[in-house]
Amino acid sequence: GNAYTTWFANRGGASYDQSILLPSTVGGGDVAVAIHWTIDAANDLIRMAAAAEATGYLGVGLADAGAMPGADIAVYTASDGMLTDRYATAYARPDEDQCQDWTLVYSDASDGFIVWEATRALDTGDTQDRRIVDDSNPATAATPIIAAYGDGDLAYHGENRFKGAVRFYGTGGGSATQSFLQDMANEGASMRPFTAPAGYVMPS
16 A cells, blocks of 8 residues: 555545545646545634645645635645645745644655645634635635645645645535545555546536
8 A cells, every 4th residue: 555545544534524636737637636624613623634646745725716826835845744834925935824823633755655634723813824714605616725746845846736626614525525535445555546536527
């Protein structure tokens, strides 16, 4: 297996309500970033996990319009095992926030994969962070989400960039997500984790 399939089997699969495979913005077919999350409304928290086939860093951001400028980004770096809260003002290396609001609860960077889990308040009160609001009403816009990774130090990600949109308060992952989760559970380590199951349709 690898770090992701091990995490999925031992920690991740059943403990998150929803998940999405973010597709590459430059094609790439089965190349994707997996993101899992649960809204813990009782404690005003989001729990999030991210995984990618990378060895250097993996970042996930809440974006204004599906792009880097203005994005609130959490970046895990394998070299020091740290997760940093960052904010992008341009298409450049995102700056560290003055207030670090993500709490890393698990990470593994082995076998060519990075997996991290973290928690954050839904509303941190930090102007460099984006509030996570109840978006279960279809009239509320879904949240654009971006991701990037690399095999070295935090630097330009090249074509390793991904985007999509999620409803953090959705009523479950939907049939596509459930199919993905079931395939992962059934296939375990024998499956290339980021090959989307047949019929998987990315949210528009």
